[in-house]
Amino acid sequence: MSKIAILGFGTVGSGTVEVFLKNKSNYQKNMGQDVDIKYILDIRDFPDSPYADKLVKDFNIIVNDPEVTVVAELIGGNTFAYDAVKQALEAGKSVVTSNKELVATKGAELLKIANEKNVSFFFEASVGGGIPIIRPLQQCLMSDVITSITGILNGTTNYILTKMIKEGAEFSDVLAEAQKLGYAESNPEADVSGGDACRKICILASLIFGRHIDPEDVYTRGITSITKEDAEYAANWGGVIKLIAFAGKCGESLEITVCPSFVPLESQLSGVNDVFNAILVKGEATGEVVFYGKGAGKYPTASAVVSDILNALKHGNKNLSWEERSDENHVVDYNKQKHRFYLRLEGVSKSKIKELFGEVVFLSRKNALEDEVAFVTPVICVEEFEKKCSDLYPLGKIQIMD
Amino acid sequence: MSKIAILGFGTVGSGTVEVFLKNKSNYQKNMGQDVDIKYILDIRDFPDSPYADKLVKDFNIIVNDPEVTVVAELIGGNTFAYDAVKQALEAGKSVVTSNKELVATKGAELLKIANEKNVSFFFEASVGGGIPIIRPLQQCLMSDVITSITGILNGTTNYILTKMIKEGAEFSDVLAEAQKLGYAESNPEADVSGGDACRKICILASLIFGRHIDPEDVYTRGITSITKEDAEYAANWGGVIKLIAFAGKCGESLEITVCPSFVPLESQLSGVNDVFNAILVKGEATGEVVFYGKGAGKYPTASAVVSDILNALKHGNKNLSWEERSDENHVVDYNKQKHRFYLRLEGVSKSKIKELFGEVVFLSRKNALEDEVAFVTPVICVEEFEKKCSDLYPLGKIQIMD
Numbered sequence: 001m002s003k004i005a006i007l008g009f010g011t012v013g014s015g016t017v018e019v020f021l022k023n024k025s026n027y028q029k030n031m032g033q034d035v036d037i038k039y040i041l042d043i044r045d046f047p048d049s050p051y052a053d054k055l056v057k058d059f060n061i062i063v064n065d066p067e068v069t070v071v072a073e074l075i076g077g078n079t080f081a082y083d084a085v086k087q088a089l090e091a092g093k094s095v096v097t098s099n100k101e102l103v104a105t106k107g108a109e110l111l112k113i114a115n116e117k118n119v120s121f122f123f124e125a126s127v128g129g130g131i132p133i134i135r136p137l138q139q140c141l142m143s144d145v146i147t148s149i150t151g152i153l154n155g156t157t158n159y160i161l162t163k164m165i166k167e168g169a170e171f172s173d174v175l176a177e178a179q180k181l182g183y184a185e186s187n188p189e190a191d192v193s194g195g196d197a198c199r200k201i202c203i204l205a206s207l208i209f210g211r212h213i214d215p216e217d218v219y220t221r222g223i224t225s226i227t228k229e230d231a232e233y234a235a236n237w238g239g240v241i242k243l244i245a246f247a248g249k250c251g252e253s254l255e256i257t258v259c260p261s262f263v264p265l266e267s268q269l270s271g272v273n274d275v276f277n278a279i280l281v282k283g284e285a286t287g288e289v290v291f292y293g294k295g296a297g298k299y300p301t302a303s304a305v306v307s308d309i310l311n312a313l314k315h316g317n318k319n320l321s322w323e324e325r326s327d328e329n330h331v332v333d334y335n336k337q338k339h340r341f342y343l344r345l346e347g348v349s350k351s352k353i354k355e356l357f358g359e360v361v362f363l364s365r366k367n368a369l370e371d372e373v374a375f376v377t378p379v380i381c382v383e384e385f386e387k388k389c390s391d392l393y394p395l396g397k398i399q400i401m402d
Numbered sequence: 403m404s405k406i407a408i409l410g411f412g413t414v415g416s417g418t419v420e421v422f423l424k425n426k427s428n429y430q431k432n433m434g435q436d437v438d439i440k441y442i443l444d445i446r447d448f449p450d451s452p453y454a455d456k457l458v459k460d461f462n463i464i465v466n467d468p469e470v471t472v473v474a475e476l477i478g479g480n481t482f483a484y485d486a487v488k489q490a491l492e493a494g495k496s497v498v499t500s501n502k503e504l505v506a507t508k509g510a511e512l513l514k515i516a517n518e519k520n521v522s523f524f525f526e527a528s529v530g531g532g533i534p535i536i537r538p539l540q541q542c543l544m545s546d547v548i549t550s551i552t553g554i555l556n557g558t559t560n561y562i563l564t565k566m567i568k569e570g571a572e573f574s575d576v577l578a579e580a581q582k583l584g585y586a587e588s589n590p591e592a593d594v595s596g597g598d599a600c601r602k603i604c605i606l607a608s609l610i611f612g613r614h615i616d617p618e619d620v621y622t623r624g625i626t627s628i629t630k631e632d633a634e635y636a637a638n639w640g641g642v643i644k645l646i647a648f649a650g651k652c653g654e655s656l657e658i659t660v661c662p663s664f665v666p667l668e669s670q671l672s673g674v675n676d677v678f679n680a681i682l683v684k685g686e687a688t689g690e691v692v693f694y695g696k697g698a699g700k701y702p703t704a705s706a707v708v709s710d711i712l713n714a715l716k717h718g719n720k721n722l723s724w725e726e727r728s729d730e731n732h733v734v735d736y737n738k739q740k741h742r743f744y745l746r747l748e749g750v751s752k753s754k755i756k757e758l759f760g761e762v763v764f765l766s767r768k769n770a771l772e773d774e775v776a777f778v779t780p781v782i783c784v785e786e787f788e789k790k791c792s793d794l795y796p797l798g799k800i801q802i803m804d
Binding site: 015019023026027030124130131132135136139140142143144145268271283284285286287288289290291292293294297299300302303304306307309310311 | 670688692
């Protein structure tokens, strides 16, 4: 008999309980043993819940109960969740989590404890919601060398950008609508700033790089300054604007960035719209593989959590792990990277632009302002580009995905 | 020390040897043990091969060598390959294969032997080449109920249809070009007849249904009768023609078909072009997830084979299995299914068409023949539809993907 404890009875927590209990008899048949949820931890009261008998408020009950072999941490954040996960692992219990902040910042340390205690620490639900990505990546990593990952990893920003592109709407209007529809939180900071996507790409990057990549080391830019004019110029260029998270090996270092990008229509990622996520994995032998689906939501995320729970019960410790962050920074400084850029300026002559940036490609849009000019630069070092931009006061400045 | 034997030194076989030997030191580090390829079986001579010392022609050498723990069958077909795989499993060796014909027709039997002998029988490379699909599906299946799978599973036919659509070319011309470019085999029968896609959907269907689905029980139609006129009407309808393999649960039965279909532009599958494959998995909790990539090719397929080899070495028997086909046929008779259909007729009046099929949607194309008429029917039972068609001598007849 294996007992499970669920930490957090919010959206994902209650979804996990529902999915698990609905399919429990299948799981028991499949595992050849009784499995059940014994505790649900939450500080709130749910007097009318059908699971009232499982609800507890004291984590010590769980961590001290030897019957509990798997703990699912679905609270989020980095304070109570961190302590609870660490205690559970140290008590010899496997832990599964959907908490991207926790994995992105403390993953190396928690994996190390899990490996020492020979228990599992799984986090399939932390990236891509119900899209299977962590395990397929482990599979690919086993046989092949993964060279890069490019992803649309945040559904809220992708919904906002899709609306802006399709309806020619402004960022602030679409955000307000998304909040009304429940696609964006009342505090949308983590989404629109790129912070959420950054945590997710850090988890994937740590896996392919074998060394902890801290969100603080990653150049991250959100979508708050994107305008409908930029979207129009992107269309004229032959693409769309997406918030792209990228991690690519570069010898012994790693290039990793999160920023809005012009994505050419030929790219598989250009057609990923609304709240959908997609992750493009490039391997030396495998070539390009794309994983696509809803990157969030109660039941998709819950199904990934349950899948991790069952894996932890069935197969025990099969953690991949990565080394802790060393003092040496392995992330390439964004200023030293080379990219092409889209720029939108006001009152700067085309001859001056050519003088500054060389062979640029000029773009056009309907109803452009008289002294507005937009173009795409050749490949240029970011540091040099920023220096040239500093006197130009750009209205729009977006990286090109190459 | 684990030794591996490779059966077949063709495209996939030689790719597997290359990928394995290139990354061998990584694998050894990862597994904590020495791993190597000991034998390569082929009836042909390769006197100049750098692996000449590993080449053997007698399978008995392999099956009788206790050092060999994993056999990779990359020969194809159902005769020698079947005997060899069976012997290897019975000798207590794990087997991995890219052979879709073998798995689709003998999967249940071979999985049973593998489970009895407590060894692995893995076949990730048999569907979707380098796209991870079998294992992610097992993951999803663990926690969720998979209700349907819809796939573009054959790269050759998808390349041909893409060319026909984009260039307004005829089937036979595009096929000839595809053969010249190496995208179609000199004998393209298995591809263009739908037989290859049928084997692949049978493998996926057996997994989600838990019971062996035989290719012979599946309604399969290829793309040889598709014309550029049909492609034009599909565009007017708002879609493209794709060879769609479908398997969906229907109570205790399974609907499973392989046929050209009108795919609406809103579907993720409509944008899957050229030699690419995509597989859309629908789960009760997971929702829709799509796996996309090159469905064939030397190195992508080889990387999937190597991944299976390493899994077999590392984790031992983790086979899913499915029951053997029972006498009772669980596949819903195609004639009893209900679909919408596109029809293209000559010399039939619109009033007659409405009389026969009810509220149809008429389609148009440039340069249509004077007495040509094309339309999409309401949902209709296939048997009834075919009866009505029998006197009409359709020029084009294609199912709608709903």
